[in-house]
Structure formats: C-alpha cells, structure tokens
Amino acid sequence: MAKTALATALLGLAACTTPVENTANNDKGQAQMAANLQTHVWTLTQVEGGAKPLPAAASKVQLNFVDGQGLLVKGLCNSMRGHYTAQGQALEIGRLASTMMACSDEQLMAAERQVGILLPQAQTWQLQDKAAAPELEIGFADGQRWRLQGLVKPETLYGTPERVFLEIAPQPQACSHPLMPNAQCLQVRSVTYDAQGLKKSAGEWENFYGAIEGFEHRPGVRNIVRLKRFTNPHPPADASRYVYVLDMVVETSIEK
Known part of the structure; x- marks a missing residue:
C-alpha cells in the first residue's frame, strides 16, 4: 500500500543591513545588501566551532531569502521557514515552521532537527564579495560559524x-x-x-x-x-x- 505524505508551502521573512556612517548612506547600503542577498541562493560550504558539531547530513543546507522579508531553508528532508530581524551586523531568526514529511534517512532527520534548533540561535551575519562567488557568514550563540556560497537565482x-x-x-x-x-x-x-x-x-x-x-x-x-x-x-x-x-x-x- 502506498504511504502518502502531504507538504504545505509557506514563506517566512528575511532582510539585511550593513553599518555605515550616516543615515542616508545607511539606507542605501541596506537596500543594496538586501538586493544582493535576495539575488542568490546560499549553500552551506563550511562549519567552524560550536558546542555541537553539525552532522555531515546537513551539508546540503540552503538558505533562500525572498521578497525582502522571507527566509526558506531547504536541502534537508523537510523545508523550513522562519521570521528574522537584523540591525547592523546583528541577526535574529524566530522559531522555524516545517513541512511534515517523514524521511527514511534517520541521519538526515537528526540533522534537520539540529538545524531547526540552531538557526534561531543566529546572532551575526556578514556578506562578502569573493572572486568566484559571494559568501555569507552567519555566527551563532554557541560560537559556531557557517560559511555559505551564493549561486545566482533563476529569477535573477x-x-x-x-x-x-x-x-x-x-x-x-x-x-x-x-x-x-x-x-x-x-x-x-x-x-x-x-x-x-x-x-x-x-x-x-x-x-x-x-x-x-x-x-x-x-x-x-x-x-x-x-x-x-x-x-x-x-x-x-x-x-x-x-x-x-x-x-x-x-x-x-x-x-x-
């Protein structure tokens, strides 16, 4: 007998800012950084530090920032979405909502649970231009740091x-x-x-x-x-x- 699972789609929130010296330039910098963030999908490439190492099964995690306000997390068993706020280099992500599909890969499910717990502990972010592709760095409360490489979205x-x-x-x-x-x-x-x-x-x-x-x-x-x-x-x-x-x-x- 076929076993069926239904998934529902929602979109969360995403935005970004960068500190500059005056208000006018700050607003312009925020808009430009937000645009750069949203034109790419960010794939996890490196994890450093942290109290609990991220499982290898989480190596394909992707973060997709949409609509100037939405964050979508993919690359695991389920997709997840969450709200966030940013001020300067400070980043706060709220509790994540997830689709409810079950996976036979227990390691992937365990990685998904850990990612779902960790992302709301994000504290800082930084966007850097690299020769090959832009890079996003996210810092967490336990000292863990993610580096994610940007790939231009098809929408772009x-x-x-x-x-x-x-x-x-x-x-x-x-x-x-x-x-x-x-x-x-x-x-x-x-x-x-x-x-x-x-x-x-x-x-x-x-x-x-x-x-x-x-x-x-x-x-x-x-x-x-x-x-x-x-x-x-x-x-x-x-x-x-x-x-x-x-x-x-x-x-x-x-x-x-």
Whole structure:
C-alpha cells in the first residue's frame, strides 16, 4: 500500500543591513545588501566551532531569502521557514515552521532537527564579495560559524516563472535522446488542482528530457511536485527552452 505524505508551502521573512556612517548612506547600503542577498541562493560550504558539531547530513543546507522579508531553508528532508530581524551586523531568526514529511534517512532527520534548533540561535551575519562567488557568514550563540556560497537565482536570470505541477512515476524508462545513448527518462504527467486544492485532472504520461533543479528522483518513489518553470530566451542547442526548479514536493508515496 502506498504511504502518502502531504507538504504545505509557506514563506517566512528575511532582510539585511550593513553599518555605515550616516543615515542616508545607511539606507542605501541596506537596500543594496538586501538586493544582493535576495539575488542568490546560499549553500552551506563550511562549519567552524560550536558546542555541537553539525552532522555531515546537513551539508546540503540552503538558505533562500525572498521578497525582502522571507527566509526558506531547504536541502534537508523537510523545508523550513522562519521570521528574522537584523540591525547592523546583528541577526535574529524566530522559531522555524516545517513541512511534515517523514524521511527514511534517520541521519538526515537528526540533522534537520539540529538545524531547526540552531538557526534561531543566529546572532551575526556578514556578506562578502569573493572572486568566484559571494559568501555569507552567519555566527551563532554557541560560537559556531557557517560559511555559505551564493549561486545566482533563476529569477535573477530569467524573470518571473510559471507554476506547474507534475506527477513523476516511480520508474524511469528507456527513451531516445540525441546526446545520450541508452538514455533513461523520467515519466511525468501534468496535474491540475481546483481552488480548494483538490486534484482536478491529470494528463498523459510522457518522457521528461530535462532536469529539475533541487529534485532527486529515487527509484520506486512516486512524487507530485510543484515546480517553477522559467523560459530561457537563449537555450543551448538541442535543449529545452524551459528551466525547471523544484518549489515543493506536494505528495510522495513508495510503490511496492
């Protein structure tokens, strides 16, 4: 029997400031730093110090600051969201809300719990320009320090996305691909929902030739995902003009 878990999406709060000598320049500096913070997704690359070391399973944690006020935490089993305030280099993050999906990976679940406890203990932040990519540093109450590397968001590159829902079958199938001999393609079909959030219809199954950023398919697991679909005005040769980014896993079940 399939075991199903539903996830809900919320958005939290995020902003940033940097101290400068006068009020006018301070306001300008705050706006510029906030813009820089929001144009990138921040992936954890290094952890230093702290009373309790962060588990290796937390190595893919990502922080995404949105709308000048929202913080979204991904890279674990569930996504988390929380409110924060910042004054100068001081950072305060409130209690995090989490989706309620269960994972079979106990180490990942343990890492998620620790991250959920640690982030509200954040005290300082600093944004630095690096030659390769910008770097965000967050300091915590127990002395732990996170370094996170910034990657430009698709929204920055391609603009506002469409929102689409796809059901992804448990098993990929052989498919013809001009650049990949013996290719295996995900099997997907579009899904629509009514105003009450109830499933309305599903399309025909078809091969999916592209990639979904942030999504990792596991054989034997069926998913319904909500995606951001961006249009690339200059796609590479033999590539789709669409760029897909995982927004949320709506439903998942293990097929036996």
